[in-house]
Amino acid sequence: MTAAALASPLSHAEPEALQSLPPLSLYIHIPWCVKKCPYCDFNSHEIRGGRDNLPEAEYVAALTRDLETALPSIWGRRVASVFFGGGTPSVFSARSIEALLAAARMLLPLEPGAEVTLEANPGTFEAKKFADFRSAGVNRLSIGIQSFDSRHLRALGRVHDGNEARRAVDIALDNFDNVNLDLMYALPHQTLEDARRDVGAAASHGVAHISAYHLTLEPNTLFYRQPPPLPDDDTAAQMQATVEQALHQHGYLNYEVSAFARPGRESRHNMNYWLFGDYLGIGAGAHSKISLADRIVRQVRFRQPRQYLARALDASPQATPIMAQHEVDGTDRGFEFMMNALRLTRGFEAKIFTARTGLQLESLVSQLDEAQRRGLITRDGEHIAPTPLGRRFLNDLLQIFLPEQQE
Known part of the structure; x- marks a missing residue:
């Protein structure tokens, strides 16, 4: 990974409110x-x-x-x-x-x-x-x-x-x-x-x-x-x-x-x-990603069936089957989107990135430049897709978009 990729503005990106919620x-x-x-x-x-x-x-x-x-x-x-x-x-x-x-x-x-x-x-x-x-x-x-x-x-x-x-x-x-x-x-x-x-x-x-x-x-x-x-x-x-x-x-x-x-x-x-849509997951160990106008939340249910059953069927106000929950910040939104969307052969439309993450694609410009320089993606003003080389070396492509704190 190049110094330019490591110095990306992604870690400083502040997401805007979502104009519409995804499917x-x-x-x-x-x-x-x-x-x-x-x-x-x-x-x-x-x-x-x-x-x-x-x-x-x-x-x-x-x-x-x-x-x-x-x-x-x-x-x-x-x-x-x-x-x-x-x-x-x-x-x-x-x-x-x-x-x-x-x-x-x-x-x-x-x-x-x-x-x-x-x-x-x-x-x-x-x-x-x-x-x-x-x-x-x-x-x-x-x-x-x-x-x-x-x-x-x-x-x-x-x-x-x-x-x-x-x-x-x-x-x-x-x-x-x-x-x-x-x-x-x-x-x-x-x-x-x-x-x-x-x-x-x-x-x-x-x-x-x-x-x-x-x-x-x-x-x-x-x-x-x-x-x-x-x-x-x-x-x-x-x-x-x-x-x-x-x-x-x-x-x-x-x-x-x-x-x-x-x-x-x-x-x-x-x-x-794969296109960073929302999903509500119910059941033992199920994961959810839920978008609201001002935040994106990830949840995970209790994993063990017995514990999940006890929590889900408990009628007391404080009981919940949700074991953990956290908000997805701007840094992680960009990486998580790319981690999924770049698995698609046809890639994605640039406007979907902003609609689903609340970030401007310019926040990833140094990573995109690096990926394109290495022949791992094709891109124009409206569309981004992995090349055959990028699909073959997908892990190398995704590593370019890793947040700084995960390096």
Whole structure:
């Protein structure tokens, strides 16, 4: 990083009041899984003693109460998308998902045709349950396939095999026209040909959206403590290139680092997140970003399900499911915006930066100059986008925008 970048005026930027609030999404976290995968660092908890011990009705009541208490911070705003994440939301019944959507519609105005996504894993549903999810109001399904190869699924600790993965996709497409498949590559003992077969199998189903992630060893996971044998960096890079090329040949647009979509089928929920939109997160460990005219606030709910349930259902005035909250200052707003928006292949319009952060783009001029000089972005007066080099070395690009105090 150059001295010019370090001397940026970003740290002295004072945001102005927002002239309008960004789009708002609702995120609902369901933290339970049939089995905790050894690579997963999300806030997910294995169901102990089987599904009969799942506090489903109690959790639905807690989520509804959480949403009610959050209303003052988002009053009158319309919700553009709803996302049920986890964990494995499909361990819940369609009846519970329907109850939560009914509560959301009663308390918040949902935009007509709002995108409603549910994450699901093969092995946690059957054909009727998929149909019931659709009837409940879900209109987009995201399936955690990870691989179609039973060997790799066993290595990842998944509860389904390759045949169940294929069956899940077929059932999903019988009920939904908007389906995402999550894939992973650079898996234990995976070869380049294995990765090619996986992405080919995913593309052959003709789904609207495919997400392809490089397996990483995250702290606080079993794989981090006991690393499995993984492909070397060169092979992993070849796998990434193979995935991108194969999906391009099948008509998918690589519109974000790990996201590929048919034209017009990009995830609206995730696009709002990447463009520094607002989201209210309810549920154990859920995060929120809420903009008000004079400030932007981040919140996080209590992480442990039992503690979250106790806090959310406590009717006393001082009780809250919010564990921590802080305001996002001008320095962090600029970095956080860039950290997300520069993941998008097409980049962003310059006017969105000011509208979402309250900052003028001139506050980042030295960083932008540095990024452009190094060939990591293209920019004119109206638009900024990462170059292919910038997408390949995204961490290097984002480092340019790090606030001074984080150097």
